[in-house]
Amino acid sequence: MKSFTDKVAAITGAGSGMGRTLALALARRGCHLALSDVNEVGLGETAALLRDARVKVTTQRVDVADREAIYAWADQVVREHGKANLIFNNAGVGLGATVEGMRLEDFEWLMNINFWGVVHGTRAFLPHLKAAGEGHVVNTSSVFGLIGVPSQSAYNAAKFAVRGFTESLRQELDILRCGVSATSVHPGGIKTNIARAGRVDPSIASLGADPANANLKFEKNFITTAESAAETILRGVEKNKRRVLVGPDAHFIDAMARLLPSLYQRLMVAVARKHI
Template sequence: MKSFSRKVAAVTGAGSGIGRALSMDLARRGCDLALADVDEGGLAGTVEAARRLGVKVSGTRVDVAEREAVHAWADQAAAEHGGVNLIFNNAGVALGSTIEGGGYEDFEWLFRINFWGVVNGTKAFLPHLKSSGEGHVVNVSSVFALISVPGQGAYNASKSAVRGFTEALRMELELSGAPVSATSVHPGGIKTNVARSARSDESLRSLGVDPEESRKNFEKLFITEPEKAAQTILCAVQKDKRRVLVGPDAYVIDGLARLLPGAYQTVVKKLVMRSMR
């Protein structure tokens, strides 16, 4: 897909962060938009801003964890826009907790959004992408699918699942000769509100970490603007990349995982211990 002009893109989590930046960048490139988010206020702001750029935009409140709602949105978007070419499964949440101390309910909440939200979006939109004759599935994973971090076990697992799901999807699409491709996105620290909206569990104290301080320190690591992330992602789609790293820290982490596939854990553990001191 060399151009986004006169295409139709569906974006989840469009009310803020990477989702909003993707929506605005696509609108500037002449792409019509079907946008979704649970944050109706943020979603309305993105819809209004994108419409001012002269493209057709629809906005729907959708919880990506609700399968029937996602399928209904996909059918509605295709009917309203005359088809859909791209789905950006971007919506996600974060959780700080230990494996042992974290509650099942929090783990399930995170997986319903981070993993099942991607599955729901992919399966709901895939028939429409195939019908368009030129489609692309873009699933946002994380650098935490490349390495793991203590206190982020559930998040690590969910984003690793997104990576495996998307890479398998890409190969299946190629083997079947479908007119659709797929890209797995691995952002580093992007300046979004994901840390402020994250759930944080008291079990982190067993690692010597204060949950509130951990949230603040984590947010300090966000170095890449959402607009830059959107540009990188759309460039990767145009080049039909299988995987894209977003941000300079993503390249550092990817290099660490490649050079020290097992020993990186010692490096990460020492960094955590240093931050505790």
């Protein structure tokens, strides 16, 4: 997809952070927008920022964990816009917990949004993208879809799954030559509220972390703005990249995972033990 002009993009998690900045960046490129989020207040704020945009903007409250809701939204987008060319499966949540101490309810909550939300969004929109004759599936994984991290087993599981799911999808679409492609996005630390809004289990104290301020401490490592991230992602789509690394930390982590696939784990263990 060399141009976004007069295309229709659907974005989940558009009520804040990267979803919002993707919407603003696409609007500047003349792309019509179908926005969704479980947070109606945030979604309204994003829509207000797009009030003067010369593109059509529709909004809908959607819980991506709800399969029926996301399929209904996909059909609604096509009714309201006439077509759908892009789906950005961007909605996501965070969870800090040990494997042993993590509540099953929290694990399921994260997987339903971060993994199943991507699956539902992809499968719901894919037939519409193919019908449009030109389309792109953009699935947000993470640098934690490249390496494992203590206290992030649930998040790692979801993001590794998104990566594998999207890479398999991309190969199938390449074989079919149907006019639709797919990209797996791996952001590093992006300055959004995902860490602050995430859940923290007391079990991480056993790893040397303070449950009371773990999210704020983690957020201090975020170095890339959401605006910069959006531009990087859209350039990746324009170039039809299979994988998009977002931020200098993402490039460093990707290189570390490739060059030191076993050693990086020992280094992380050493750092964690030092804190303990």
